[in-house]
Amino acid sequence: MAGNSLPPVNLTDNGRPVLLPNEIECFFLSGVDLLCEDEPNSWFPHLKSGLLILTTHRLLWLPDTAVASSSSASAVHLSSISHIFPNKKSLKSVFASRRIRFQVSPETGSRSVVVTVVVRGKGDFDAFVAKFWENWRGRAWEESEKVASSSSNAVAGAGSASSGSGIYSSDGTVRMVGVSGILRKEQEMWESTDKSLQDAFQDLNALMSKAKEMVMLAEKMRLKLLSGSNSQTNTTNDEEMGSKEEMQELLLSVGIISPVTKESAGALYHQQLSRQLADFVKVPLERSGGIINLIDIYCLFNRARGTELISPDDLLQACSLWEKFDVPIVLRKFDSGVMVIQNKSHSDEEVFTKIKALVMKPDALRAGISPSDAARTLGVAPAMAKEHLLSAESKGILCRDVSPDGFRFYINLFPEIDRDDVYLVKDQGIYPSWVRAIPALG
């Protein structure tokens, strides 16, 4: 049994790894084993069947949550890799799972060992290898150290770049000066637009005819995906799962949204996005009292991202995946069509009790509550408060009153009024409290 001296990876509550500053994720591979074949091995563990994430600084291995494994998330820093062995194409490698080997030395000074990455799941192995080499050669971790230490030089450097004179700028293009420059710019723009538009339309036509073939194939795939999930009941082995996920990735890249079926959880991209979203949503949820409008989240998330924004469909898919993972938030749709994200702990019953308490106060018995009163008590946005009041009304707890003064809600007295004896007021209950609160009516 080899010990585990690899640095661990901190995970957020939703299973996403915590990244170093400036660290960017580059590649995901599922169904990956990391093992060391050298003997004796005292420090590199045998990691089976997990998710491998390649970033600019490290190789992260996360255990598969579905499989109860004894290993925990570990990381191999790219700086500790001394050598990557080139892929030998032999007869044996055609039949076995794709693998790549690299030599890594630990920080603590044990001997360096050769580790093999065995990729059992589906995934673009060659692209991964290329990216692996690129990141390892790129040595992004050294740059971040350099940046940190040389931030003082940056200010001095910027000043010298703006100077430069003459009609030819530093990269050889003609600089635009004066009126002639403006005229020349206009003319160039006209020429280029005209010519390129002609080409563009031709190219567009050619592209679209190719796309049409793609779409027909993709439709067949999609039907197979849907019918496959209905007919097969128990035979969900790894092979099938992998191919289903692969097909969904292919469809997504062409631009056809495939539905999230019961078994497959959609593209890997959406799964990761779903977890990322769960992390992000925590803070705004707290701030807005446990419930927040979906469209607000869309704006907040995209603004935080800056580039590489997500589409509304991406957001919807990611939210619908939450039921598969173990996250404490749910997507909920109200009768009016408004969709919100709310904490699982934020139950309706709790809200209704609070509303009931509010509505039973003497001023409320007299004048009712408006959505803004409710918003203040519940600590949520007024639009959300209105939704809650409306759903309380549909449950029969409240009655609405529409008047020129606006929309107000009162406690529902009708259940307590006996139809046979309308004027009877019992001694206990909501009706008598109401009667007591209203000043002498007669």
Add this chain to the structure above:
Amino acid sequence: MRRRPGIGGLQTAAAARDQYKKLGENVAKIRTDMMKEQLSTFRSQLEDFARKHKNDIRKNPAFRSQFHEMCAKVGVDPLASNKGFWAELLGIGDFYYELGVQIVDICLATRPLNGGLINLQELCQLLRQRRKSDRGVVSEDDCLRAISKLKVLGSGFEVISVGKKKLVRSVPTELNKDHNEILELAQGQGFVTVDEVERRLSWTSGRAIDALDTLLDEGLAMIDDGHKDGKRRYWFPCVSPISSLTGIDSL
């Protein structure tokens, strides 16, 4: 293979079934491989296209809308996800999603004025003011596409046509036909009176007052009781020819 009776026949049939099954699996695998191959050729073609025309798509709204129409004919949705080829290589995903965020902002900021209904032209104008520094022109077609994507999020983002104009709705309240007709009527002068509604649309006074009051409740109409003839006027900021651009500069 001749059908033979007896155990031999059953064995042959079983063997034949197995062979067919293997063939079926192979066909499926071949199809996936073929798909992957097609995809990579398509991707390289798209890369070529992007290299030459990425700027055109960004800068030229007419080309952009042509591109979208062709995609729709073929059956692909280039804005479906940010992970698709289209977004990666052409970069139009970000353009539309960012537009969507800005549209939501503008609608929220103007809601106190118009109750959640805003004229499409006004929206585009405010958008252009906001994006002064950004490269590229935003056409009405772009706004329409961004809004149609936002519809999925359930907050009632929709474009409705009232007469000649298009209005963008950003609240979940449903507008029925009566409301639409009143809005159409209001396009002329920006306001309507109860008499006008009764006369022009031949409604009973109850129906007219009901519809106008609902619009008032939702915040889409404003009351003006200050006119000389004493009749109450209902103004609709979303369709009035007087635009409400002043005061929104601080967006």
